[in-house]
Amino acid sequence: MFEFSTLLAAASETLGQIMQPVNLLAIVGGFIGGLFIGLLPALGPSTLLVMLLPLVFKMEPVTAMCLFAAVMGSATQGGAVTSILLGIPGTGSNVATVFDGYPMCKKGQAARAIATAQVCSAFGGLFGVICLVLLLPVVVMLLMSFAAPEFFMLIMAGLVCIVIAARGNMLKGLASAAIGILFSFIGFNSITADIRFTAGILYLWDGIELIPVIIGIFALSEVMMLTLRGGTVAETKETVKGTWSHTLEGFREVLKHKLLWLRSSIIGVIIGIIPGIGGSVASLLSYTAAMQTSKHPENFGKGEIEGVIGPEAANNAKEGGAVLPTLAFGLPGSVEMTVWLAAFTILGVEVGPVLFLQKSGLVVAMTIIFVLAIANVVSSAVVLLLSRQLSRVAYINYYYLVPVIVTACLVGSFATRSEILDVVMAVLFGFFGYALRKAGFPIVTFIIGFILGAKAEHGFLQALMISWGSYSIFVTRPISLALLIIVIFLLALPFIRKRGSQKRSQRI
């Protein structure tokens, strides 16, 4: 039985582990890397996490989680700086901060905007982590009643949720997920002992390795886009005038708008929990909500402080929420969590209820919670102190970055198992990822399909074994049936909404 006291015992052990020199070093490294990548517009934390993925092989699970959580905790803070000072979002999560942050900078209130953003981010991040701690035991209790049919249905529900939550074309999302799932079927099947779809190529017998696929799809296709765009993102420097009084004013602003901060943080956590939705959605939704509830909506877009508080509180609170479905169900809450899921696979950490039944698993979960909280607060303080110096990172020419990223990615794909064909595979998936992006197929659904495809098949075949081959098992068990209904409802939801809005517009 999972109890709160178990969680507390694991928490005290985790604190002891985090204090070990190697883990502290990982936190500092991840923290610096996260801040740096956050400051580079167009390169999100997912690119850095992908580059770090091959290093995970040589690490203990706690060390790896220290590194990853530190990257995640600090990246959005860095992104806020370029959003406010340069008008360019450092990460997708900071996209709405630009709308009012940049006009504030032009008015000479950059220090006030940055201070407000950082205080909001730190408290928003902590709020997300607290929600994660409170919700985790409840979700784990629920998970205890899950068996193979429920897990299969849960994966299906998660995939459909990701498809409809990702804006764009639903059919392309479904097709992309299907292709990802089919790629995961290539190679040896552990249940049926069959080797499938390898075309006689020995390299494919073990299946397509996860790391080259992730490196290719996320990192290499990203640098291809970057090269084609070229140059530096930031071209002109804005004059930044800020004083310490502005900074203190930023603190006061958050206290003055505490309800807005709380509402935005809650939006962030909820968006984080829904699988597959990125920080940009959390940021945009909370910005819209802030505008709708503001007493001065006419000031939005002209340098309104509420337009900074809303998105910045939400984008950091989202991280805590996004960890929840990843740890509890194995369904990534965001693009970055997809890379985390790959790291868990590499480390041999099984997510889901098993994670919380073992002490080592609980320690991994608690490490993520603690380091996310620490990184959020520390990076906010660092950014407050060094914002002007840090913003210079955005002026680095991408022509210098691309060879470094490509080299690290290709050596990284080789490093995982010293297999040179993994390098070729990474490049091929880089082209594939680029083509997916260009043709409007979401890469997130592809990669999640690829990661979860084999698990889904495992659950499906196990369920059939339990029921002696009867498919009725998926509809006779209440939770499985409920999940099936959710899948059908989710698929119908966009059309229901469309019909609703059409009727409304006809009435008007």
Added chain:
Amino acid sequence: MKEVSVRRKFPVFTLLMFIFVVVIILASLLTDFKKTTSIIMPLLVAIPGALILLFILVSETLFPQWLKYFDVDVLGVSRADEVVASREVKRQESKPQASSRTLWSLVIWFIGFSLVILLIGFHIAIVSGTVAYCRLFSRLSWKKCVIFGVAVWAATFLSFGIILRLELFPGIVFGGRLIL
């Protein structure tokens, strides 16, 4: 503004994906697997996948309005997206658009870089690949390109070769093994 070929949608890519899915269906049906359960999930995914891709293919080539019906925005953030997009357009307008020549240079660079790694190994490939990239896509001088190339190699060798104790692939020419 002149529309470049890079920005065009690729029905060819959709066609390739459709062919892949059809190949999976045929392989599932025609291959003699030990257990029939091996093909249940592939068929359950591939058949609807093929139908969806066929629909996308037909829509993209003949009836684009069909595909638009499936554009979803459940969370209602498309309005905010439009604002972002309009800002993005303003920012991009001042920049030169990537030509198809740049795209092909990039493709050739990637293929060349991987081939050099395969043939003569990481050590030489990293330096030559970086120099080639700098010369192709930036206006750096040869001297700066070579210095940068050596720096990238040194950083890679330090982090992977020395700290992680990884033996970098020496290349097929220098005794590296390739198992297909």
